Amino acid sequence: MxxxxxxxxxxxxxxxxxxxxxxxxxxxxxxxxxxxxxxxxxxxxxxxxxxxxxxxxxxxxxxxxxxxxxxxxxxxxxxxxxxxxxxxxxxEARLSLTALPTFGTAWLTPRLGRFRKKHKDIAIALDLSETAQEIGAGRYDAAIRNGGGRWTGLRSVRLFPSVFMPLCSPALKSAVKHVGDPRRVLDAPLLGRPDWWTAWYEQRGHRGVDLTKRFGTSLQAEYLDAAAAIAGQGVTIGSPLLFADDIKARRLVPAHAFVADSGRAFWFVYPAVREESRKIAAFRDWIRAEAEQANAEYASLMR
Amino acid sequence: MxxxxxxxxxxxxxxxxxxxxxxxxxxxxxxxxxxxxxxxxxxxxxxxxxxxxxxxxxxxxxxxxxxxxxxxxxxxxxxxxxxxxxxxxxxEARLSLTALPTFGTAWLTPRLGRFRKKHKDIAIALDLSETAQEIGAGRYDAAIRNGGGRWTGLRSVRLFPSVFMPLCSPALKSAVKHVGDPRRVLDAPLLGRPDWWTAWYEQRGHRGVDLTKRFGTSLQAEYLDAAAAIAGQGVTIGSPLLFADDIKARRLVPAHAFVADSGRAFWFVYPAVREESRKIAAFRDWIRAEAEQANAEYASLMR
DNA sequence: ATGTGAGGCTAAGTCTACCTTATGCTCAAA
DNA sequence: TTTGAGCATAAGGTAGACTTAGCCTCACAT
Missing domain, CATH: 1.10.10.10 (Winged helix-like DNA-binding domain superfamily/Winged helix DNA-binding domain)
Known part of the structure; x- marks a missing residue:
């Protein structure tokens, strides 16, 4: 029965x-x-x-x-x-994000408080890892990624371009004023990703520059290099947008005016199937507005 | 959402x-x-x-x-x-039955105790009403009906034929010994359904007999007529199968040996769709066995 | 290292079960 | 008597569930 x-x-x-x-x-x-x-x-x-x-x-x-x-x-x-x-x-009460460590540390974390204030019912869980985590598989709701903006099955919202320029502490600026010329030896070591330095020089017309001798300590992440640069341990290369707060507070200053463009950008990405999700929409709208404001501030900062 | x-x-x-x-x-x-x-x-x-x-x-x-x-x-x-x-x-714990009052009172009720003893987990709810109740509509699970045995949508199990004969108390038997001859006036009134008396006489070859003068009190049900007959108030007509117990106990005796056959029978009927029902199957098997035994007892009684 | 099998995913096709539409029936109220 | 409300039933269409078949990945053996 x-x-x-x-x-x-x-x-x-x-x-x-x-x-x-x-x-x-x-x-x-x-x-x-x-x-x-x-x-x-x-x-x-x-x-x-x-x-x-x-x-x-x-x-x-x-x-x-x-x-x-x-x-x-x-x-x-x-x-x-x-x-x-x-x-x-x-x-819907807990948004799980994954982002690159530098982006999370330098840009996102300082702003997250404002999101929490605006959306008290949505808690944020932030994972910072170098390798891009799978999203839409249950573990993470959305991600901030660096790339071309085309990921199949994912929606992407452009935040700001991925650019980089030499940055150092104000005290070190004069010591590295010849950083634009790869032939001149500097009084301070280089910090940050070697490939970015190479790309930066190449975009200024200097091909095949050998920089291997010029690096100080090798750190694991850009924000660590930035911290070292703030401490006056050298000149790093990084995004003036990510470190806009440090630049605004004059903990960091551009060591040279040229800004290289990687051709890529930072994107907020989430699964296309979750277009309807309230928490994702809320975060997307918030981070887009924050990025626009950051872009505007950056423009005025560089003017 | x-x-x-x-x-x-x-x-x-x-x-x-x-x-x-x-x-x-x-x-x-x-x-x-x-x-x-x-x-x-x-x-x-x-x-x-x-x-x-x-x-x-x-x-x-x-x-x-x-x-x-x-x-x-x-x-x-x-x-x-x-x-x-x-x-x-x-x-499944409660079987709801509907039956004709006489069948229920004279035959079924005295036997129900045996069913309860055999199936302690099934309670019986018995409705006795003259008009045939709808079964399979939720109210009643099954019925005992009198008829030809063909009802659409229903399964039917034949119990015993619907027959009738004159019955009276032993004390009255000699007073009604001429009941077989419709021209002889009896010392006791007739009881029971007039149409059955007419049918009984017709089956014995007496057509167009006028019995209207011969009836005593008109009662509503056969079992009441039987009760009156037991009390010696007259000779009734009824089923020797239904009143087999009374005959066996010699509260009633046949007033004449002829048994008329209505051509119909008593049937246990239930909805065809409920063939699987445990309680209905249990009752069906039980009542079939009881009816067989009653048939056998009746046969020996009449021998 | 390389089968091999277990476990899960996906695509395509079939079929069931659900829903709709339309119609008929019964009874109550006007 | 008529009308309308409420349920039943039959027929037909369709979406969704299920099956089948094949693929992929990894663990665990040779």
Missing amino acids: LKNMPSLPSIHAFEAAARHGSFAKAAVELSTTPASVSYHVRQLERQVGVPLFMRHAQKVTLTEQGEAIAPELTALFASLRATFVNAVDAY | LKNMPSLPSIHAFEAAARHGSFAKAAVELSTTPASVSYHVRQLERQVGVPLFMRHAQKVTLTEQGEAIAPELTALFASLRATFVNAVDAY
Whole structure:
């Protein structure tokens, strides 16, 4: 008896019909036809093997058994719905982000407080890792990535270009004033990614420059190089946009006016299928506005 | 968010997968394919908008949300199943019968104790009414009816033929010994249904007999006439099978040896769709056996 | 290192079950 | 008597569920 569960539409139809004492009203609630309700109630009775409604000419009344199970089913439906609603709420209350360490440390973290202030119901979980984490697989909701802006299955919002320029502490500026000329030896070591230095020189017309001798300590991330530069340990290369706050506060200054463009950009990316997600939309709109403001500030800073 | 409930198969698939931590094992439990489980879990995630499983190369693990809702769903499923199982049990524990008053009073009620003894878990609710009640509409599970045995949508089990003969108390027998001859006036009034008396005389070759003067009190049911006959108030006409107990106990005796046959019979009838019902099957088998025994006893009684 | 099998994903095709539409029936109220 | 409300039923269309088949990845063996 009762080998396989009756179908949910049948149970739902019966539950609504029992609550209203009418197939027609149940049909309105379920936005379907009375015929459908009739079909499903009969279906349920057939599967369970117990008559639930007694049919009279123009009304239906519950049988003893129908009377017994209807309230239980109503309660179960409420629980079922609540379970999913709670899950959605909990899920929408926590945005899980993954970003590159430098971006997260230098740019995002200082601004996150403002997001929290604006959206008190959304908590942020931030993962900072060098390798791009899979998003949309359950672990992370969205990411900030550096690249061309084309990822299949993902929507991307452009934040600002990925550019870099030599940066150093104000105290060191005069010591490295010849940084633009690769032939001149500096009084301070270079910091930051060697490939960026190479690219920076190349964009200024200096090809095949050998910089291997000029580097100081090799650090793991750009923001660590920046911290070293702030401490006066050398001249690093990095994004004036990411370190705009340090530049604004004059902890860092451009060691040279030329800004190289990597041709790439920073993007906020999220799965296309989650376009509807409230928390993602909220963060997207917020970070886009923050980036625009940062772009504007940067423009005025460099003017 | 969450406009319409996710489908039950999807929830079921997820619940089983969560319990086993494996789509393949869940598929075995649900006796379906892993592909189906995969499809349904994805379906559920799509409808709810929350990732529930993280897919790895050859295993899946629950996400935080999946972990949260899985046990709730397991409990809800158990409740849902229990609700229906209880309803079935309650329903199967009470057999609702409708029968003709005379049959119920004279034949069925004295025997019901034996059924209860044999099936302690099935309670009997007996309705006795002159008009044939609808069965299979929720109110009554089965009926004992008198007729030809052909009712559409119903299964019928023949119990015994519908026959009738004059019956009176032993004390009155000599006073009504000429009952077989309609021209002889009796010292006692006739009881019971006039049409049966007419039919009885007709089957013995006496046509157009006027009996209107010969009746005593008109009672509403045959068993009341039988009671009156037992009290010596007259000679009634009724079924020697239904009143076999009274005949056996010599409260009643045949006033004449001829037994008229109505051409009809008593049948136990129940909806064809409920062939599977345990309680109906139990009662059917029991009443068939009782009727056979009654038939046998009647045969020996009349020998 | 290289099969091999387990476990999951995906695509395509089939089929079931649900829904709709349309019609008929019964009873109550006008 | 008529009209309308409410349910049942039949027929037909369609979306969604299920199956089948094939592929991919990784673990665990040779």
